Amino acid sequence: MSETQQGTDAAQASAAQASEDASYSDVVQRFLRYVRTDSQGVPANAPAVPSSACQFNMTRLLADELRGLGATDVTTTEHAYVTAHVPASAGAEHMPTLAFNAHIDTESSVPGNGVKPHVVDYEGGKLVMGVVDGEEIFTDQTVNPELADLVGQKIIVTDGSTLLGGDDKAGVAEIMALVKRFHDDPTIPHPRLAISFVPDEEIGHGAALLDLDEQGAAFGYTLDGGPLGVMNYETFNAAEADVHFHGFSVHPGTAKGKMRNAIDIACEFNGLMPQQSKPQYTDGYDGYIHLHQQSGNVEKADAMYIIRDHDRAKFEAKKHLIESAAAYLNEKYGADIVSCHVFDQYYNMAEVINKHPHLVETARRAYADNGVTMWTEPMRGGTDGAQLCFRGLPMANLSCGYHNAHGIKEFVPINELETMVDVLQSICATYATGEPQA
Numbered sequence: 001m002s003e004t005q006q007g008t009d010a011a012q013a014s015a016a017q018a019s020e021d022a023s024y025s026d027v028v029q030r031f032l033r034y035v036r037t038d039s040q041g042v043p044a045n046a047p048a049v050p051s052s053a054c055q056f057n058m059t060r061l062l063a064d065e066l067r068g069l070g071a072t073d074v075t076t077t078e079h080a081y082v083t084a085h086v087p088a089s090a091g092a093e094h095m096p097t098l099a100f101n102a103h104i105d106t107e108s109s110v111p112g113n114g115v116k117p118h119v120v121d122y123e124g125g126k127l128v129m130g131v132v133d134g135e136e137i138f139t140d141q142t143v144n145p146e147l148a149d150l151v152g153q154k155i156i157v158t159d160g161s162t163l164l165g166g167d168d169k170a171g172v173a174e175i176m177a178l179v180k181r182f183h184d185d186p187t188i189p190h191p192r193l194a195i196s197f198v199p200d201e202e203i204g205h206g207a208a209l210l211d212l213d214e215q216g217a218a219f220g221y222t223l224d225g226g227p228l229g230v231m232n233y234e235t236f237n238a239a240e241a242d243v244h245f246h247g248f249s250v251h252p253g254t255a256k257g258k259m260r261n262a263i264d265i266a267c268e269f270n271g272l273m274p275q276q277s278k279p280q281y282t283d284g285y286d287g288y289i290h291l292h293q294q295s296g297n298v299e300k301a302d303a304m305y306i307i308r309d310h311d312r313a314k315f316e317a318k319k320h321l322i323e324s325a326a327a328y329l330n331e332k333y334g335a336d337i338v339s340c341h342v343f344d345q346y347y348n349m350a351e352v353i354n355k356h357p358h359l360v361e362t363a364r365r366a367y368a369d370n371g372v373t374m375w376t377e378p379m380r381g382g383t384d385g386a387q388l389c390f391r392g393l394p395m396a397n398l399s400c401g402y403h404n405a406h407g408i409k410e411f412v413p414i415n416e417l418e419t420m421v422d423v424l425q426s427i428c429a430t431y432a433t434g435e436p437q438a
């Protein structure tokens with residue numbers, strides 16, 4: 001095929017796609033556009049922000065669209081952040097600025113570029129993504145019981161060869177559709193909004209470089225939760241422990257009474273950790289101590305643990321356990337053979353959100369006003385919101401409608417995208433007319 005022919009075909013395909021998409025609502029059109037825009041992170045490049053140049057695709061696209069929608073202070077940074085403000089509706093100018101945040105990168109453990117989304121009319125039974133290498137890729141109600149409530153709905157999936165990227169492009173699309181709504185009808189009540197889209201959340205960077213002074217927000221919401229109705233404002237407290245074991249190597253044939261094997265001591269140390277506190281035996285509000293890396297020889301061994309607990313006191317107790325195990329072995333062997341460095345990584349955002357209960361109650365009411373019963377779920381991990389809470393910007397996490405995130409069986413029901421835009425509008429209405437500012 002000639003290059004000209006290829007070009008014509010590509011143009012026809014994208015025109016066909018655009019006209020096909022045009023039958024959908026604004027938030028759905030946006031979602032389809034954003035998931036087709038590559039922005040997968042690359043963990044191996046983690047020290048760089050963004051970890052992949054393709055994330056700038058989303059940065060540029062969103063900045064252009066925000067300008068087109070009349071947002072002010074639209075800023076992009078060399079680290080692929082996009083920030084902007086949306087002026088308040090008339091009469092709400094004095095209300096506190098409300099923040100909305102989502103992340104532009106997608107998970108990297110499965111293929112995530114070249115996404116080909118399509119819409120399935122789900123009639124029950126299997127929800128089929130596509131056929132890959134002769135194998136049908138699908139999910140059903142045994143794996144996703146919530147599908148029972150989605151019969152008769154339109155659901156967005158991929159062709160089965162990539163993830164969809166609903167985490168977190170559903171959140172991005174919902175925020176952008178809200179901005180468009182206020183642009184089209186500025187009389188819809190809303191306070192001033194501070195919008196931020198950030199890179200590399202999936203590899204632990206997220207909102208770290210967000211300029212909070214520039215945002216000027218009092219509180220807000222991240223849109224990075226799963227199925228419609230879930231809200232998260234509890235995360236783990238998190239720490240890491242780097243433990244080093246110092247041995248003494250001599251020829252094994254003449255080792256009696258002399259050799260100190262660092263590997264043995266590392267194993268002994270791990271044996272002092274409570275077995276029931278390993279991740280594979282915990283869920284819900286159980287914390288854990290997790291050995292995630294170990295290496296060494298007779299002379300020297302290293303072990304890395306992560307410590308997680310929702311409860312601050314139990315978290316501190318787990319850190320203390322690690323330190324006391326090191327002290328015990330040093331005592332037992334009569335020398336400083338174990339050294340450990342324990343450092344905190346992040347804290348449970350509930351400590352902050354509990355001082356701003358209106359964030360939870362406003363969300364609960366907004367969901368209810370749109371026919372959705374909210375439920376809260378403790379996150380067994382962290383989120384951008386946790387980081388922002390402890391930097392002084394209280395942010396709770398809302399659902400954005402993705403299911404089976406981080407896999408090729410991910411799906412996003414159209415109804416959940418559309419309902420979330422209504423939920424955001426209801427939240428804005430509350431904060432435009434006066435809500436406790438504490």
Ligand SMILES: [Zn+2]
Pocket residue numbers: 103167168201224
């Ligand atoms: Zn996410």
